[in-house]
Amino acid sequence: MNLALITLFVGAALASLFMAWVIGAGSSGATPFAPAVGANAIATMRAAFLVGIFGFAGAVTQGASVSEAVGTGLVGGGSLPVAGVILVLLLGAGLMAIGIVTGYPIATAFTVTGAVIGVGLALGGTPVWPKYRQIAAVWVLTPVVGGGIAFGIASVLPRPDVPERDSVAALAGVVAAVLVNVEFSVLGRGPDAGTLSDVGRQVLPVADLVAAATVTGGAALLVAALVRWDVGRDEQGGLRRVLLALGSLVAFSAGGSQVGLAVGPLLPLTDAVGVVSPVAVLVGGGLGMLAGSWTGAPRMIKSLAQDYSSLGPRRSISALVPSFLIAQLAVLLGVPVSFNEIVVSAIVGSGAAVGGWDAVDARKILVTLGAWAGSFALSFLLAYASAVLLL
Template sequence: MVATGTLLTFVVAALASLFMAWAIGAGSSGSTPFAAAVGANAISVMRAGFVVGLLGFAGAVLQGANVTEAVGTQLIGGVSLTATAAIVGLLTAAGLVAVGVFTGYPIATAFTVTGAVVGVGLALGGDPAWAKYRQIATLWVLTPFVGGGIAYTTARLLRSPRVPERYAISVLGGLVGALVATIEFSLLGPAGESASIAAALGADLPVGASVVAAVCALLVVAVLYRGLVTDPEATQRRFLLSLGGLVAFSAGGSQVGLAIGPLVPLLDDFAVPLPAVLAGGGIGLLLGSWTGAPRMIKALAQDYSSLGPRRSIAALIPSFAIAQAAVAFGIPVSFNEIVVSAIIGSGYAAGGGGVSRRKMLYTVLAWIGSLVLALALSYGIFTAIDVVVA
């Protein structure tokens, strides 16, 4: 039987996780996916907040396991996080993220959670997981260049007078369709595993998964091309909303692990299944999106409105792709970093687009500061608590 004090500590850790999920939903994962669509007048602020909450919940349940397990078990070696360590790490990270939400400072969630978990893990006497750190650092460093580069190239393609827009958007839609067909969902695989739409259909048909993905891509190309010929403005708006929905879904899958990951080492002791915890984290994201995201969406939409539909599309495509790569490899990633990089890339495609180098520098410094501050605070707080209790 679990001791009452131990159970109470777990409950406190779960509440801290729920607060973290709320802060994430109210911040980057709840506000960035549909800010472009709101800025382009494709959807209202309140409706965007409602839809992004539902899609974030779905992403958390269907794709959240990889990042959740990575945050909970792969950031530190030699020890498992205790309930107290989880509480300290979560409250430290959530506090910093909440400060960012209410003050407007660009506090990156992945940086704060990673730093906080590593900090309490080191304070527990754990060993640095250098291999995982290299993997994380590689994605974090490449994201601005890859995301920004893809957004720049896409925006230039959409602005080019030599390429008719109906061809460019149709092909881009086909690439997105192929990616959707190949990403994995927990409901499509056997128990405890995930599978893609292409793999699931390919197993039941006399063709391989690659053929199914190609057919999905062609179907999207055909639908978009027909729409762009008959009603280009409405079709472009629907494509932008679809991209926003995919980014919102991906945000749920990649960001829920930042909230509930520290609880993973505690689940076996309390016989709590991971899907139930993913659902709880998804509810936290949903509540954050519904209560806090509309204000952030409205503020961000003013920045996005200068992009226009084409540059918004150019920014959302790499955001979706990078978020799904992070989900597939189980790497905690900052949605702020992904989206800001894509916005900057699409901005340069228009001759700079009002991109401020000084603001870029401050943003990068804030990201690095978030990581270092979270690590130092969580290490110091847990060490102090350990000394007092001992």
């Protein structure tokens, strides 16, 4: 057993843990329940507790996809050396920490992706253009698709000719239909993840397609019926409960998509060290995010809730539904995605539906877009230059 290699791995693991803490304490740990706190549906500390639990669950059961993409799918020609992994994690976490302290909106996914590509190319790796095109497509389309879905939902919910017990119930049914087809590592056989729909195909004595349709349709109808009954008997209370459920799902999705940014660079090193399994790495990343959510997220949740308080439960629901859908799509594709980008786009779309495009601050949006692009460019340049000079 190589003691020097293990020592370097421990250093990389600590850097990964710090990155996970920063992610949990940042927007991915605060955003999912901030609308519910703003709508007075849940207290701040309880929201931080729940977002930590659901984020940890998402990291362990869904984190492998994005982790593998970040660890081995961004640069060809071999994995990063231990020193390169440490450099990537320190740069990514350092830039994010600076963003939190200064208020500059550094995007996690852009920062880590830029750092991995920068270090990898500087050390002689080759570009993986198909993956880059896929990532670029998701990043570019997220504001359009997420904002568009949020705009459509927010346009329908307040209409008097569409009762909310029906519209919100239909939304809940769609979310349920997606959820039963979401992949979880605990439901798979061997290295492959599985879905609740897959379980139905194994249990029901019918053709696979019929079984999948039965599970999907049954889940959608059941959840829609329950939500319709709940909202019909207590409209405001029912909306708050839907908001809490969506916040839980978004927190779960955040854990599954964001943990890969912290532990992805670390995964290729597990084979070299030989004493740590990829599952243990995911659990460690999930615990780091949980700690960040419990210790650092409450203040940000409280801060964001003040902004979300003007949204109300309907507009918050309009923003969280596309956030859940896009985050799960990113997990399915194995694409690192910025939760800031997802949620901000959805909020802008729902805001435009409620207050018109005049209510949207175009200058603020342009500054935010510039910050996202700048996060990637700055991270890439710093990583490339640091790797050339130090490694």
